[in-house]
Amino acid sequence: MTVPMIIGMIMMMSFGLIDTFFVSLLGTEPLAAISFTFPVTFTLISLNIGLGIGTSAVIARLAGQGKQDGARETGSGALMLSFIMVGILAVCGGLSIDFVFQLLGAQQHLMPHIHDYMEIWYFASVFLALPMVGNSVLRARGDTKTPSIIMATGGGINALLDPLFIFGFGPVPAMGIGGAALATLISWIVCSVWILYLLARQRNYILPRLLTVKELAERSRSILHIALPAAGANMLTPIAGAILTRVVAGYGEEAVAAWGVGSRLESFTTILVLALSMSLPPFISQNMGANRFERVKDAYWLVVKFVLAWQLFISVVLWLCSGLLASLFAKEQQVAELIQMFLIIVPLGYGLQGIVILTNSSLNAIHLPMSALVLSVIRLFVFFVPITITMGIFYDLQGIFSGAVIANLLMAMVSVYWFRRSLRVVSAQTHE
Structure with a gap:
């Protein structure tokens, strides 16, 4: 189930990475501006x-x-709910751009770049909701190949349109950083139309009509029982990222630019973990429905061991290629050096971070969303933020990067213990 997801995830994650690459060609200021947008x-x-x-x-x-x-x-109900909720947040976000990004530490001369990008991106985010949730419907039915094709197509469209809109060509004017957001908008609209037609007409996985208010309320309750804690847990990550972005901003625009590039590369190099986090939950949930707990346990331990080995390999590759990657994303020597430092240190914790992510996904799959939320709170606000900030006080940016690895190590040990204990409890309750 995971293998088809990988290509799709590569293309999906390419959105941010390709945007970052082309924007980096515009200079340090636009690169710093798009780096500030990442937590939001x-x-x-x-x-x-x-x-x-x-x-x-x-x-x-x-x-x-x-x-x-x-x-x-x-x-x-899930598609309607996502459209409504994301739409509301997008409107609120669009009205508070200045307040939010000044809070993050963005300097005034970066605000025009941030406005150019975010005003379009907020509108585009509504169209991201439909393919993301629609692909979850397909994965719940055991189909991971089609979501991969849809994500790959969206990423491909974005990659083709990025240089056209950012730099301009012929009658198309150069839009700078706003062009990256426009390319994203168009690609997500295409994916939205595709997924709705596929689910309603070809597969009959959703009803070919809108739900009534009563039906939507009933289905929303079951979805939100798991979705709200899961969304809360996931949203804690960018909140913690925003806090650290604010801390890193104290070291200057070059540090923020390097942090942004490193974060985008992190998303790209942890694709296998993210793919597993999408394919593992349906497997676990279906086996839970059939009361086959031994398969749940075996699947969890299989992915934990595999992710540790795989991400260790990735960290070695990033270390060897750190100089080359830094030169690709930075024109200034200082920015390149900071990117290289990030790539040498932070990836050492990617496998441990993968265990935390997969444990949260597994807890949601066995219908223990509050446990996943509690783990996320512990990870970010007991370990990650305090340790990285404390290390930064003593060892500057190198301390912040090293603190991330230490925090992931401690949290991985807590996560494994928590899941083993939770599965035993759920299994015992079911058999009673």
């Missing part, structure tokens, strides 16, 4: 991820129990 854009993306987790867990369990009508109605 990821907050909305995290809401979609949470809604997708809730959707996948509910539909997979209904499918495992043979309740196909309920699964279809739940799919329709």
Whole structure:
């Protein structure tokens, strides 16, 4: 189930990475500006991820129990719910750009760049909700190939349009950083139309109509029971990222630019973990519905061991290629040196971070979303933020980067213990 997801995830994550690469060609100021947007854009993306987790867990369990009508109605409710919730947040975000980004530490001369990007991106985010949640409906049914194709297509369109809109060509004017957001908008609109047609017409996985208010309220309750804690847990990550962005901003625009590039590369190099976090929950939920707990345990330990080995390999590759990657994303020597420092230190914790992410996904899949939320709070505000800030006080940026690795190590140990204990409890309750 995971292998088809990888190509799609590569293309999906290429949105941010390709945007960052082309914007970096405009100079340090635009690169710093788009780096400030990352915690904000990821907050909305995290809401979609949470809604997708809730959707996948509910539909997979209904499918495992043979309740196909309920699964279809739940799919329709999930799409409507995501459109409404993301739309509301996008409007609020658009009205508070100055306040939010000044709070993050963005200097006034960067605000025009941030406005150019975010005013379009907020509008685009509504169209991101539909393919992200729609793909969760497909994955809940065991289809991971089609979501990969849809994500790959969206990423491909974005990659083709980015240089056209950013730098201009012929009758198309150069739009700078705003062109990156416009390319993203167009690609997400295409994916939205595609996923709605596929689910409603070709697969019959959702109802070919809007739900009534009563139906939407009923289905929303089951989705939100898992989705809200899951979304909250995911949204804590960019909140913690925003706090650290504010701390890093104290070291200058060059440090923020390097932090932004490193964060985008991190998303790209942890693709396998993210793919597993999407394919593992439906597998676990369906086996939960069939009361096959031994398969749940085996699957969890298999992915934990694999992710540790794989991400260790990735960290070695990033260390060897750190100089080359830094030179690709930075024109100034100081920025390049900071990017290289990030790539040498931070990836050492990616495998440990992967265990935390997969544990949260597994807890949501066994319908323990509050446990996943508590783990996220512990990870970010007991370990990650305090340790990185404390290390930064004594060792500057190198301390912040090293603190991230230490925090992931401690949290990975807590996560493994928590899941083993939770699975034993749920298994015992079911057998009673």
